[in-house]
Amino acid sequence: MTLSHSMLAMEIVAPGGPDVLKPCSVPVPMPAHGQIVIRVAYAGVNRPDALQRAGAYAPPPDASPLPGLECSGTVVECGPGVTRWKIGDKVCALLPGGGYAEYAVTHEAHALPVPEGLSLREAACLPETCFTVWSNLVMRGKLKAGQKLLVHGGTSGIGTTAIQIAKALGARVFATAGSEEKCQVCKDLGVEQAWNYRDRDWSHLMAQAGGADVILDMVGGAYIQRNIKALANDGRLVQIAFLQGAKAEVNFAEVMTRRLTITGSTLRPQSEAAKAEIAAQVEAQVWPMIARGALRVVMDSEYPLPDAPQAHWRIEAPGHIGKIVLKVEE
Ligand SMILES: NC(=O)c1ccc[n+]([C@@H]2O[C@H](COP(=O)([O-])OP(=O)(O)OC[C@H]3O[C@@H](n4cnc5c(N)ncnc54)[C@H](OP(=O)(O)O)[C@@H]3O)[C@@H](O)[C@H]2O)c1
Numbered sequence: 001m002t003l004s005h006s007m008l009a010m011e012i013v014a015p016g017g018p019d020v021l022k023p024c025s026v027p028v029p030m031p032a033h034g035q036i037v038i039r040v041a042y043a044g045v046n047r048p049d050a051l052q053r054a055g056a057y058a059p060p061p062d063a064s065p066l067p068g069l070e071c072s073g074t075v076v077e078c079g080p081g082v083t084r085w086k087i088g089d090k091v092c093a094l095l096p097g098g099g100y101a102e103y104a105v106t107h108e109a110h111a112l113p114v115p116e117g118l119s120l121r122e123a124a125c126l127p128e129t130c131f132t133v134w135s136n137l138v139m140r141g142k143l144k145a146g147q148k149l150l151v152h153g154g155t156s157g158i159g160t161t162a163i164q165i166a167k168a169l170g171a172r173v174f175a176t177a178g179s180e181e182k183c184q185v186c187k188d189l190g191v192e193q194a195w196n197y198r199d200r201d202w203s204h205l206m207a208q209a210g211g212a213d214v215i216l217d218m219v220g221g222a223y224i225q226r227n228i229k230a231l232a233n234d235g236r237l238v239q240i241a242f243l244q245g246a247k248a249e250v251n252f253a254e255v256m257t258r259r260l261t262i263t264g265s266t267l268r269p270q271s272e273a274a275k276a277e278i279a280a281q282v283e284a285q286v287w288p289m290i291a292r293g294a295l296r297v298v299m300d301s302e303y304p305l306p307d308a309p310q311a312h313w314r315i316e317a318p319g320h321i322g323k324i325v326l327k328v329e330e
Helices: 047-053 127-140 157-169 180-188 202-208 223-230 253-257 272-291 305-316
Strands: 006-012 021-027 035-045 070-078 090-094 103-107 111-113 148-151 172-177 193-196 212-217 231-239 261-264 299-304 323-327
Touching: 006 305, 021 305, 035 090, 035 127, 035 305, 047 305, 070 103, 090 103, 090 127, 103 272, 111 272, 127 157, 127 212, 127 231, 127 261, 127 272, 148 157, 157 172, 157 180, 157 212, 157 272, 157 323, 172 180, 180 193, 193 202, 202 223, 212 223, 223 231, 223 253, 299 305, 305 323
Parallel strands: 148 172, 148 212, 172 193, 212 231, 231 261, 299 323
Antiparallel strands: 006 021, 035 070, 035 103, 035 323, 070 090, 090 111
């Protein structure tokens, strides 16, 4: 297939607010060994895109400088050594960057088939959240059936996915969110108790409920000490972001006396092989949850690609619930 040489994309012209995202014309990416080129139908919008735009999350040196960590679409070119995919296959894929564009390139092992019964729009919302949640809750946090999970930001893209995956694993789930409406959304997804963090002492309430075996936290700052209090003995705190800062005063005595583990990870800088291993586990364990209706995409809103700035205003404001996507071409 002959692709056009240039494509529409949204670039970050300078670090700053949402309006630094501007349309541009750039070369269509070429696939290296083991890579595929995807004609993007939809691109997922994630909070790390907003951090990158603000200059607080630099892409790895070999990644596209364009934002966009996930997409769905059609394979239009296969690089040398690609064995799994052929031109015309419908996929959704984790990207090292470059999703806010008409074409994106990624390693073939980081692409997964569009789950049966899901639209391309929904499929675009899966890779970044499913990979992040599975690798942090299960591979790192060792969450098991019957254990208690506390998810902060329960109505975020990450939170709605974490609640459903944990429920599907047979865990008991608790959540925090910033309003009563959001707490109700968490309950509708199956959490036992959802606490409005603006007026409830979730740390005390979680400890009263027996303590969490795993906490998935994106807040950091003063939450770190409160998370330690909310953990059960042998509990695991898994840190995936620091919306309130990465520095805190913490009493580590409880880490020792109650055998706690503090860990965390970021997905993007991990090796190709590590992401391929996560992809394999997500396909084997999470895709069947989607097939049996235990995991659905909680969708907030859709914007055309050139309206990426509006999508960023939306994700950075407190109003959204679930995932935001950019429509590129279906
Ligand atoms: N480590 C990784 O690899 C990785 C990958 C993807 C995403 N992330 C991180 O995961 C987080 C969620 O990402 P997303 O794309 O799903 O973004 P998102 O939908 O914008 O989620 C951000 C969430 O943070 C919540 N929040 C803010 N302050 C809070 C507080 N004090 N207590 C409890 N919740 C609070 C917000 O809840 P309210 O609106 O209810 O206030 C909101 O739901 C982001 O911080 C992102 O950077 C990390």
